[in-house]
Amino acid sequence: MSDDTLLDRALIRLEEAANHLQIDPDVTEKLKYPRETTKTRLLIRMDDGSRKSFLAWRCRYDDTRGPTKGGIRFHPDSTIEEVETLAFWMTFKCAVMNLPYGGGKGAIRVDPHGLSKSELERLSRAYVQAFANIIGPDRDIPAPDVYTNAMIMGWMSDEYNQITGQVSPAVITGKPIALGGSLGRNDATARGGFYLVRHLATELGLDKDHTVAIQGFGNAGQFYARLTAADGNSVVAVSDSAGAIYRPGGLDVEKLIAGKNAGRRVADMASELGAKVITADELLSVEADLLVPAALEDMITKDNAGTIKAKVLLELANGPVTPDADKVLEGKGIVVLPDILANAGGVTVSYFEWVQNRQGYYWDLEEIHARLLKIVEREGRAVWTIAKDRNVSARSAAYIHALGRLATAIEAHGTQPFFAG
Ligand SMILES: NC(=O)C1=CN([C@@H]2O[C@H](COP(=O)(O)OP(=O)(O)OC[C@H]3O[C@@H](n4cnc5c(N)ncnc54)[C@H](OP(=O)(O)O)[C@@H]3O)[C@@H](O)[C@H]2O)C=CC1
Numbered sequence: 041m042s043d044d045t046l047l048d049r050a051l052i053r054l055e056e057a058a059n060h061l062q063i064d065p066d067v068t069e070k071l072k073y074p075r076e077t078t079k080t081r082l083l084i085r086m087d088d089g090s091r092k093s094f095l096a097w098r099c100r101y102d103d104t105r106g107p108t109k110g111g112i113r114f115h116p117d118s119t120i121e122e123v124e125t126l127a128f129w130m131t132f133k134c135a136v137m138n139l140p141y142g143g144g145k146g147a148i149r150v151d152p153h154g155l156s157k158s159e160l161e162r163l164s165r166a167y168v169q170a171f172a173n174i175i176g177p178d179r180d181i182p183a184p185d186v187y188t189n190a191m192i193m194g195w196m197s198d199e200y201n202q203i204t205g206q207v208s209p210a211v212i213t214g215k216p217i218a219l220g221g222s223l224g225r226n227d228a229t230a231r232g233g234f235y236l237v238r239h240l241a242t243e244l245g246l247d248k249d250h251t252v253a254i255q256g257f258g259n260a261g262q263f264y265a266r267l268t269a270a271d272g273n274s275v276v277a278v279s280d281s282a283g284a285i286y287r288p289g290g291l292d293v294e295k296l297i298a299g300k301n302a303g304r305r306v307a308d309m310a311s312e313l314g315a316k317v318i319t320a321d322e323l324l325s326v327e328a329d330l331l332v333p334a335a336l337e338d339m340i341t342k343d344n345a346g347t348i349k350a351k352v353l354l355e356l357a358n359g360p361v362t363p364d365a366d367k368v369l370e371g372k373g374i375v376v377l378p379d380i381l382a383n384a385g386g387v388t389v390s391y392f393e394w395v396q397n398r399q400g401y402y403w404d405l406e407e408i409h410a411r412l413l414k415i416v417e418r419e420g421r422a423v424w425t426i427a428k429d430r431n432v433s434a435r436s437a438a439y440i441h442a443l444g445r446l447a448t449a450i451e452a453h454g455t456q457p458f459f460a461g
Pocket residue numbers: 184185186187188229255256257258259260261279280281282320334335336337356357358383384386387
């Protein structure tokens with residue numbers, strides 16, 4: 041891989057889209073840099089009485105189209121650059137889906153698996169104490185991401201309420217239902233991708249009973265496996281951070297999910313599922329019609345992209361394919377449904393949660409699914425049409441689609457400096 045940073049590589053997509061639209065340079069100048077990123081150290085008491093500090097960030101990348109929105113990641117490899125890049129992607133994701141949000145993201149550099157539940161709660165609350173002036177229902181609205189979940193969002197939302205002395209459920213989405221969370225947020229990331237694939241199946245050349253390989257078996261990967269298996273497709277390979285398994289005749293998805301929920305690794309379940317243990321790279325090259333990266337960024341590079349046999353890639357993860365790898369995939373005729381569209385179901389149902397919190401009236405699951413389907417099909421079709429009309433990749437089309445909306449909003453704001461409060 042080149043010396044370019046993750047953000048440098050992400051910005052290539054902005055430049056490409058800007059060239060297609062002949063955008064005013066003022067627009068790209070505004071979108072090239074994060075608006076503000078705050079870094080802090082969180083000092084918490086550990087169960088053994090010692091104190092330990094953790095680096096943490098929150099980035100509000102761009103708020104032209106509304107309050108910034110994006111998840112909080114707990115990961116030992118998190119960096120400021122990763123947070124800013126994820127926030128850049130959120131900016132474009134919210135614009136692709138036409139949600140009234142800008143983009144943000146946050147992280148704590150921590151391996152949460154090494155913490156007890158009470159340490160995890162203290163750390164989550166410390167994050168909100170540090171960033172209480174940055175987040176807010178009309179300013180910046182966090183949500184779950186890698187290694188964070190509804191329980192953590194519940195603690196965070198409770199901490200915010202205690203600090204402000206008000207009950208403001210709309211400050212954070214992805215909360216437990218009991219605290220104002222939305223029905224359907226748990227599987228929304230996967231469901232958005234699933235609706236997209238189903239809507240474009242004919243154009244993508246995917247039959248009703250296609251085969252699927254999934255990299256990463258957490259929230260996004262597990263729910264995708266469940267939805268696609270229930271629709272008659274066959275999940276033939278999955279991986280987690282510790283290994284990968286393959287069974288050409290299809291894996292028992294419910295057994296796998298139950299095992300993961302019990303704290304097991306997928307490779308440890310291979311023999312009872314009649315599957316073969318394979319390497320992480322072998323997962324990419326198994327015989328499957330659809331490959332679903334659902335783990336971390338930069339997993340598919342120019343070094344391993346050439347081995348991929350799938351017809352289609354559905355990026356449930358953010359940034360799993362490097363720009364170099366994109367070229368290899370394009371050369372092989374593989375269609376990539378890009379992250380800012382493919383995994384946007386999560387933030388779309390987060391938007392529904394925020395709307396329900398603000399109106400104080402809650403929708404049933406049927407209504408959530410119907411609203412999500414409508415937006416995914418509308419924006420998915422728009423992106424596909426741009427791709428065909430302009431003869432560009434679906435990724436370029438998604439950026440063109442989003443940038444058009446961002447540019448219109450930036451121009452509508454006028455020429456005065458933006459309020460920096
Ligand atoms: N949750 C959401 O609503 C959204 C998530 N996303 C994106 O989806 C991706 C996954 O997030 P999510 O499912 O929420 O996260 P989770 O924490 O629920 O799951 C992450 C999964 O990725 C696996 N993983 C980590 N490293 C590797 C690796 N090197 N190789 C293979 N698997 C690995 C983990 O393995 P293990 O089980 O061993 O820990 C785990 O199964 C991220 O890119 C995230 O930003 C995008 C939109 C919304």
